[in-house]
Amino acid sequence: MSAERLLVIGGDAAGMSAAAQARRLRPAGDLAITVLEQGPDVSFSACGIPYWVGDVVSDRDALIARTPGQFAAQDIGVRTGTRAEAIDLDAGTVTTGAGEVLGYDALVVATGGRPLRPPVPGLDAGGVHGVHRLADGADIRAAVAAGARRAVVLGGGYIGLEMADVLHARGLQVTVVLADPLPMTQLDPDMGERVCKAMGDMGIEMQTDQPVREIETDADGVVRAVRTDAGSYPCDLVVLGLGMGPEVALAEAAGLQLGVTGAVDVDRTQRSRSHPEVFAAGDCAQTHHRLTGEAAHIALGTHANKQGRVAGSVIGGRAARFAGVLGTALTKVGELEIARTGLSTAEAERAGYEFRTETIEGTTRAGYYPGADPIAVKLVSDVGSGQLLGGQIVGGPGSGKRIDVLATAIWAGMTAEEFAGSDLSYAPPFSPTYDPVIVAARVASRVEQG
Template identity: 50%
Template sequence: MAERLVVIGGDAAGMSAASQARRRRTADDLSIVAFEKGRFTSYSACGIPYWVGGLVDERDELIARRPEVFRADYAIDVRTRHEVVDIDLDRREVVAVALDEGRREVREPFDQLVYAIGALPVQPHWAKEGVSGVFGVQTLDDGDALHAWLLRDPKPRHAVVVGGGYIGVEMAEAMVNRGLTATLVERGPQPMSTVDPDMGALVTDKLRTLGIDVRTGLAVTGLDHRDGVVTAVRTDDGTIPADIVVLGLGIRPNTALARDAGLPLGPTGGIRVDLRMRVIGAPGVWAVGDCVESVHRVTGQPVHIPLGTHANKQGRVAGINIGGGYATFPGVIGTAVTRVCDLEVARTGLLSVEADAAGYAFVTATVESTNRAGYFPGADFMTIKLLAERGTGRLLGAQIVGRSEAAKRIDPLAVALWNGMTVEDMVGLDLGYAPPYAPVWDPVLIAARKAVEALGVL
């Protein structure tokens, strides 16, 4: 009899695990059932703001593989619109309900289980009052509902985005691109707390040049509505008109089901797994994606950094191991990029506040340089900031804000950080040079040189 694998969650992490396991084991040897609460599988949630804003024409362009492809080409029994509501580890079965069939109960036995439910948008109490026109942006179903709301009659004119992280700033720009007025409300001193305040200030300036009303140091306290449809957002400094409200307050691991089943959670709230993505103390159970916590390679501490890159890699690792191979997930360093109109934002490693909290003594070095030789057409400025540990000179983190070709310069910095290089090592890196691509001293090298000077090495 074939061994049975059940996957809970049909997006990047879950379907990567299922696909990798299938590549190594036939349907006669391993039967695979995947439950997905929504209507879609294997899609780019990161692309939702670009579809909503009109840069991507069709929703389906975000879908990598449809359920029917997994069924026909991979022999994976994908069951969309099925929500798993219980995991019984003793009986080795999951309980799901068919959402489009009157919540008909389905019980599915398993030998191996992959938990890949992802994360949930942070929802304050006022967002749970059942007022229409309030949206999180975590799944493609969420994006579909938001997109449909923008097309309703009468069309919304005023958008309020609550929270200024990656999703918040991307959705604020998307609203402007759709012709709405946009107000971005951030409780902290500025949007983009994913970079240091001096770097985030550059992003705030750009948002305002787009016509986005950025209001910082402001807390949302509730909603006004008429006939159950949002009309305004209440704050501790008055009300803001709103025909649509988008939540950009971050996300948290979706682990209620895991907790109820007795699976171990770590200090970040994510599921605890080993290097092979096996859940600690739960034989035959794996967890991957935004619901797990990882190890930060700089600090060695547990972190929850939900990104599609990690989800795909973790799913691949679990699938290889389930399929009889051997693979490990080596941890994360928090590399991430985004774009606000023509302004690119990137980071890797630790922010100043994170390095301080971890106990590091460090220096910072900030430089302004150009993406190309200064005389070459299209040359534009970028700002690079590095953090280096005192004593060792080891790179601890990097941030970049700039225009054309700025963000991807985070990649050599991420490689240096991943491999424990010092900023003195980095000064000698043999990076590519030609006037259309870089000045003779690449901005990365200039920043490394300034960090060396800050350390007092030269």
């Protein structure tokens, strides 16, 4: 009897996690696994690209977790440079760019995300770069090495801030151009204002409320400026940090059902709701928010790895379900650390909560200890129950990872009062006697009791 066939489209976080987990549970004689990856690499860290551009990480290959050869040693066949062109759901086949037809018994669609590119004239000009593949990082590094001195970063989300930070650190004059009033729209405006001010204080020029109208080019078709309604910003390098949408062209053309977010609609086992032999995971798949239960699309590598593992477990015969997301994330710009989890006030309002917010300011260490830096903690809680709904942190070194404590409390459904009584560690080099997150919870619980 021949082995069952698992075919995976996409060789990064979700796809390779699915393949590796399925192989752990089923031997090669029982399950043959083939992965199609259109690029030259698999299992690479897209999140690490800014730090490679900034020379914080000097070795490109350090961003590659595992090679095709390492997967081959596990009897996982990886075919790089192989693009999947079409899926025939009725026949159970995938056709490659070379015209080869491959059959499957189970299919994992892990096509990832697609960088958002608004219809702006000149966006395809020379000198305009995304931050999606390792090749993008190589191109930006080459531009800096060739003498680029003025950069415009479009967008103020995680990637936009990280790229502005590393290019500024490498000595470029950096302008961030935003259509939004503030960077980091994942934060509430009062916290976003802190980020914006800190970036300006660093010497990064912030141009907000300015949608891009055109990428101006020279006679050779190379970028020379970014134009908005407010002015033109000269540059010889443009970096796109406008966010990610689901890459679903292949899935949609095949007839897989998409959800309200535009991503592939899956149940909590990552199985397609329209075609049960197909799974989808990672940035191309729709998920749900842990608190509201509503459909969500949040492109983060943490989710992609977990969703891939769930799909691989189910294919391998082990029950598994994806438990949802809180959107927990953090980044840094200069010495400022920025983190968030759960619901912002705008998200809580859209979800129908009656909520209150409390913001406290403190220090990352005991105030008398050298290196104590400012930290601001904001909590969002439900008025009726006191349940924690969201948290945001902006502060100096040592601030950001505190978001994980808040994420754990929100995940567990704790109230502000319960969290305020939790037993967190203390030593002067690491925190004040009462950690800032506990202080914020104490304030929120006192207000609730009052």
